[in-house]
Amino acid sequence: MPQSISKSEKIPNLAPMDNFIVSARKYRPATFDTVVGQAHITNTLKNAIKNNHLAQAFLFCGPRGVGKTTCARILAKTINCLSPTPAMEACDLCESCISFKNGNSLNVHELDAASNNSVDDIRSLVEQVRFAPPSGRYKIYIIDEVHMLSTSAFNAFLKTLEEPPPYAIFILATTEKHKIIPTILSRCQIFDFNRIQVEDIASHLAFIAKSENIATEPEALHIIAQKADGALRDALSMFDQLVSFAGNNLSYKSVIDNLNILDYDYYFKIADAIRSEDMRTILLTFDEILNNGFDGNNFIIGLSEHFRNLLVCKDAQTVVLLKVTESIKQKYLKQASDCSASLLLTALNIANQCDIHYKQSKNQRLHVELALMKMCHINAAINLSQLPTATSEVKKK
Ligand SMILES: Nc1ncnc2c1ncn2[C@@H]1O[C@H](COP(=O)(O)OP(=O)(O)O)[C@@H](O)[C@H]1O
Ligand SMILES: [Mg+2]
Ligand SMILES: [Zn+2]
Known part of the structure; x- marks a missing residue:
């Protein structure tokens, strides 16, 4: 029976x-x-x-x-x-x-x-x-x-x-x-019709998450909003897909893992290492990024954006151009205050050149590594250029 x-x-x-x-x-x-x-x-x-x-x-x-x-x-x-x-x-x-x-x-x-x-x-x-x-x-x-x-x-x-x-x-x-x-x-x-601003998309997603009883981290929604590139429908489709995968608790970690986005933390770590001329950390972190399946070109584009974000933090008026959540913004402001504008600008320039020539390079890994090594030496170069030159020394005497 x-x-x-x-x-x-x-x-x-x-x-x-x-x-x-x-x-x-x-x-x-x-x-x-x-x-x-x-x-x-x-x-x-x-x-x-x-x-x-x-x-x-x-x-x-x-x-x-x-x-x-x-x-x-x-x-x-x-x-x-x-x-x-x-x-x-x-x-x-x-x-x-x-x-x-x-x-x-x-x-x-x-x-x-x-x-x-x-x-x-x-x-x-x-x-x-x-x-x-x-x-x-x-x-x-x-x-x-x-x-x-x-x-x-x-x-x-x-x-x-x-x-x-x-x-x-x-x-x-x-x-x-x-x-x-x-x-x-x-x-x-x-x-x-306009593309929709990251903040507007993120707050619309927050409203929907609340109506659907889904717990979210603000950074998670921001990343989705950024990835949607102005299209609200795309943001909503991504949101649905992530919820069906991660369940009713949408964390920043689950979003970057599923959308295959490189964590902000990698960029903060590399920028710190560039500032302190820590070649070892830079090369090992880049190796880790590649081993996690990320593409070298996307990495360098992301790193350029990171320097750009740090640069806009250098002026109180341009900070509004930073489209991130409050907690990440604080991290940017802190790192920006630790770096000189000339360091950031030179690094951005090197990253940008690396991106432009990436496709032509026969050894793309080395191409990115070379750019990172150059960045690692920016501070030394700046200090060197600020030393009094031999001729000015002579004149002073
Ligand atoms: N400006 C908006 N405000 C609120 N929801 C929007 C907006 N734009 C798009 N959406 C969402 O995306 C879906 C598709 O939008 P739709 O109006 O068909 O876009 P379009 O015709 O511009 O491609 C809508 O059902 C809605 O859920
Ligand atoms: Mg339509
Ligand atoms: Zn009516």
């Missing part, structure tokens, strides 16, 4: 995979105010709605994953909302908002031009434009990746864009503005 299993055994502790919603989707902003880092755009859009000054065609440009599609959808929802708030946000309660939320609004049409770029796709869209919206004020067409439309599709679209019916609004989005022909550009109100 089969044994009955206890409840705790029946329900595994893991969340079932099919219920998992990726953070990028789960946390897609539904209001202008929750869009991160694009206030110049969301404020303009809110004002335009408020003053009834809406353009009929918009072009949203910018890198991927920064909120173009998100803002297009918010705009579409808000302009059809039956009772927007005084701050010009959609109410999320009216009939129009609800059908939008359920994805069955008849007033909003999305076309992904990356996969539907033929003349026929555009023709069927243009056909629909002729009919007034069944309810609501506007019919909105969001055309994503619009630069992917074929030339003939573009031409078929142009006429509609030239003389759209008063209820039609077009929101075009693209990552490649330079591929949009001037005739289209001149008919659209253009919005340039």
Whole structure:
């Protein structure tokens, strides 16, 4: 007879995979105010709605994953909302908002031009434009990746864009503005989306981690934010991946191990050794880095960045250019005060030259080692140059 299993055994502790919603989707902003880092755009859009000054065609440009599609959808929802708030946000309660939320609004049409770029796709869209919206004020067409439309599709679209019916609004989005022909550009109100700042990404991740009950170290989120290079979607995907790997406790260590990022500590250690002319530590640390599977070129690029960070610490006004967490910033400030600006600048120069010639080098390990050895002798060279020269000695006498 089969044994009955206890409840705790029946329900595994893991969340079932099919219920998992990726953070990028789960946390897609539904209001202008929750869009991160694009206030110049969301404020303009809110004002335009408020003053009834809406353009009929918009072009949203910018890198991927920064909120173009998100803002297009918010705009579409808000302009059809039956009772927007005084701050010009959609109410999320009216009939129009609800059908939008359920994805069955008849007033909003999305076309992904990356996969539907033929003349026929555009023709069927243009056909629909002729009919007034069944309810609501506007019919909105969001055309994503619009630069992917074929030339003939573009031409078929142009006429509609030239003389759209008063209820039609077009929101075009693209990552490649330079591929949009001037005739289209001149008919659209253009919005340039920014890359999102490291701090903004990190605090958005912190907000999500808190909502999901995931413990994080600030340095861990900062590293993810840096690696995302301005794209919030990339940051969220990385975050999900790391959480699925490391569990509900995201430490700095687990992030750098999984993203294969070289620990800051290595750079601090090498810079200290350069200052104290400790060749042994420098060469052994570099060997350890290579043995851990890191690439020599990435190392030298990272070291250049480290010197750059130390240099910006030399001036109270430029410290703002340092995009790191508070605890790491303190470490930078301390190390910067220990090193002379000429040491840092010369080291940065050597590191930069090493990077430029790295690919041509036949022995890349030696190429980096040579650069490190040169750095190790900077202090000696500076001291030597500061000695009174023989001639000035003679003159003094
Ligand atoms: N500015 C932003 N503020 C908040 N979340 C964002 C922002 N940009 C991107 N995201 C997140 O990334 C996901 C993808 O954004 P999306 O608007 O589709 O980017 P794009 O169209 O610019 O490539 C969103 O669902 C959201 O979770
Ligand atoms: Mg998009
Ligand atoms: Zn509404």
